[in-house]
Amino acid sequence: MAIYSFNAGIVKRSSGQFVTAAAAYRAGERIHDETSGLTHDYRKKHDVDAKEILLPEGAPEWMRDRATLWTTVERVEKRCDAQLARKLTLAVPVELSPAQNQQLVRGFLHEACVSKGMVADVCYHALDSHNPHVHVLLTLRRIDENGFAGKERAWNNKAMLEGWREQWQEHTNRMLELHGIHERIDHRTLKEQGIERIAQVHLGPNVAAMRDKGIASDRADLYAHIEEQNEELSHLVEQRDALDREIEELEALYNLGEDDTETSETTESTETKGATDAVTATSTANTATANTEGDADGISQEKAVFADEDSNGNGMVIGGDQPHPLFADDSAAIKVAVSPVDATTQAVQGQLSTIGAERYEVMLTRRREDGKTERQMRRWNADDITRSVPWLKRMNAQGYDVMLRPEKNQGYVVLNQLTKQKVERMRADGLDPALVLNTHQSRYQVWVKLADHAIPQGEALAAAQIMAKTYQCDSHSWQYGRLAGFTNHRTWRREEEQAPFVLLIETDGQVPVSAPQLREDAQQRAHSYQSTGDLDVTQGLPKGLQGRLLEIDQPFKSERDAAEYEFMFWYHKYFERFGKPRDTSRTDWKMCHILAMRGFSENAIKAAMRHQSPDEFQKTMGTFDQYVHRMVARVMRQPEVIARREQLLQDRKQGRELERTGIELDR
Numbered sequence: 001m002a003i004y005s006f007n008a009g010i011v012k013r014s015s016g017q018f019v020t021a022a023a024a025y026r027a028g029e030r031i032h033d034e035t036s037g038l039t040h041d042y043r044k045k046h047d048v049d050a051k052e053i054l055l056p057e058g059a060p061e062w063m064r065d066r067a068t069l070w071t072t073v074e075r076v077e078k079r080c081d082a083q084l085a086r087k088l089t090l091a092v093p094v095e096l097s098p099a100q101n102q103q104l105v106r107g108f109l110h111e112a113c114v115s116k117g118m119v120a121d122v123c124y125h126a127l128d129s130h131n132p133h134v135h136v137l138l139t140l141r142r143i144d145e146n147g148f149a150g151k152e153r154a155w156n157n158k159a160m161l162e163g164w165r166e167q168w169q170e171h172t173n174r175m176l177e178l179h180g181i182h183e184r185i186d187h188r189t190l191k192e193q194g195i196e197r198i199a200q201v202h203l204g205p206n207v208a209a210m211r212d213k214g215i216a217s218d219r220a221d222l223y224a225h226i227e228e229q230n231e232e233l234s235h236l237v238e239q240r241d242a243l244d245r246e247i248e249e250l251e252a253l254y255n256l257g258e259d260d261t262e263t264s265e266t267t268e269s270t271e272t273k274g275a276t277d278a279v280t281a282t283s284t285a286n287t288a289t290a291n292t293e294g295d296a297d298g299i300s301q302e303k304a305v306f307a308d309e310d311s312n313g314n315g316m317v318i319g320g321d322q323p324h325p326l327f328a329d330d331s332a333a334i335k336v337a338v339s340p341v342d343a344t345t346q347a348v349q350g351q352l353s354t355i356g357a358e359r360y361e362v363m364l365t366r367r368r369e370d371g372k373t374e375r376q377m378r379r380w381n382a383d384d385i386t387r388s389v390p391w392l393k394r395m396n397a398q399g400y401d402v403m404l405r406p407e408k409n410q411g412y413v414v415l416n417q418l419t420k421q422k423v424e425r426m427r428a429d430g431l432d433p434a435l436v437l438n439t440h441q442s443r444y445q446v447w448v449k450l451a452d453h454a455i456p457q458g459e460a461l462a463a464a465q466i467m468a469k470t471y472q473c474d475s476h477s478w479q480y481g482r483l484a485g486f487t488n489h490r491t492w493r494r495e496e497e498q499a500p501f502v503l504l505i506e507t508d509g510q511v512p513v514s515a516p517q518l519r520e521d522a523q524q525r526a527h528s529y530q531s532t533g534d535l536d537v538t539q540g541l542p543k544g545l546q547g548r549l550l551e552i553d554q555p556f557k558s559e560r561d562a563a564e565y566e567f568m569f570w571y572h573k574y575f576e577r578f579g580k581p582r583d584t585s586r587t588d589w590k591m592c593h594i595l596a597m598r599g600f601s602e603n604a605i606k607a608a609m610r611h612q613s614p615d616e617f618q619k620t621m622g623t624f625d626q627y628v629h630r631m632v633a634r635v636m637r638q639p640e641v642i643a644r645r646e647q648l649l650q651d652r653k654q655g656r657e658l659e660r661t662g663i664e665l666d667r
Helices: 019-027 066-076 098-112 158-178 204-212 218-254 262-291 343-355 382-387 389-397 420-428 457-471 515-533 559-578 584-597 602-612 616-620 624-636 639-654
Strands: 006-012 030-032 039-041 048-054 083-091 120-125 133-138 141-144 147-151 360-367 373-380 401-406 412-418 435-440 443-449 474-476 503-507
Touching: 006 158, 019 030, 019 039, 019 048, 019 066, 019 083, 019 120, 019 133, 030 066, 048 066, 048 098, 066 083, 066 120, 066 147, 098 120, 098 133, 098 158, 204 218, 218 389, 343 382, 343 389, 343 435, 343 503, 360 382, 360 389, 373 382, 382 389, 389 401, 412 420, 412 457, 420 443, 420 457, 457 515, 457 559, 457 602, 559 584, 559 602, 584 602, 584 624, 584 639, 602 624, 624 639
Parallel strands: none
Antiparallel strands: 006 083, 030 039, 048 120, 083 133, 120 133, 141 147, 360 373, 360 401, 412 443, 412 474, 435 443, 435 503
């Protein structure tokens, strides 16, 4: 939609600025400044669609040459603190064509500036994009037949600038109306317009590009925060307007006048009660209808996302021998109930209260059409997340998956891609999940609470691998899980009519009875691997490398087991040294490179990566197998990997003791 943006400023020598550089940049040209001896070359700039110089009446023709015009200005202005030019940046309507926008800008500049005696250097940028805009440089001196005369002080009047702002609004709205476009702009502030919204900051191309790449910046965070606050303001305004309308309707319905008699008031009140009862009955019927329409795969976000409720209306917690309705034999669909509280907020609060962390990391991930991944991460407490639900909904609607994990280790292990039979097996084994989420169709994500406190990361990794092997699922010992109440965007599901919502099925929050035994097994496994594999960061290959395949002593029965555990081990080392990786694909590359240099087979490396890579986005997008294949193939083609593996093969053939090589663990 058309927006109002009119920015004015001064090019000043006291700020180290050159008007020749400003002109060259805006026009995408090369200009040599004879005064300073500098050459400003911006010919590689590609977003300049058109450029022109508008001259006032009586101006010499040499001023139409951009380089001559502005080098003359640099030469004429002698002072070290001289003001060289006035600069304007105008946002033009996206609804108009490039030719129409050029006509609009010319008309405005002729009336507001050129007719007063200013020279206007106009450059049109990105007219066919979503951000069309115009840069203007204006001279500050009067023009005569010989060139520049004295400074015109009246042009610095603030009232003139305010007049320009209003003139730009009038010219723009007139052009929009001329071409049958209903959009309009307003030069007044939001407060003057009576609009209850916080003025947004301008990101600029550099900050916007950083944000698109998932790079955090203070300005982008401020922009997102203002968006979030405006979303909340909009919601509050809608609620207020709805209440105002309801009050007006009730007042009109009762129509209580001072001259009404007691009898008429009683009659009218009785009629009103009947009308109100009719409305209530209709609402109840609609609610009953809504209660029968939702299911696990097509549930609306306006409905509750709990599978069932207890007698107090809270998210259901199953205890004792009572079977959970999700896992009953006749549970073809999950019954849902309309909640007076926003359903997504209810689900989020239920999940956060169960986890009980002080702070969380909320990760938003989306795959763009060009194949690049967009990531945004926020560190919030539970209240921040609850207040941000409207913003998270909007981002989710734009294709972002909403992921969550505690900022600090809370003793949880996350398992993905479980069937209801596997969840029942976990229950039978005494590993009742603290959280159960239905992520899509008959697949579930569970959060298993190993302890009420933080546990060593190596122990969590080992426990995750044990459970993943036992129940044949994906493990994410310290990676992100799903946040309930939001759409699960998956590439392979996009052909379906509606993407599934992540449903909060169970909130137990307790440490299962078999957790101590699992932790003991995990501790032994981690200790056994470190002692048997001799995996010190400064040491080389683990003991037990025999023949072409790597075989490690107990508890590993195959090369794949050893590769998988070593993949986890080095990820843990990376985590301890550098913290949580921001770019998981780069860390995946490093882990695969280590395994390849240690002599693991290509298939073993792929298996380890499939089970232990924390790249949740690749897994949820359904492209993980291709991602693994491409990454391992590229690693195997690296010259240093080829040379090292050939050396290992020669050592094996000649029966020599393997050379121990150090591993450089870097970013």
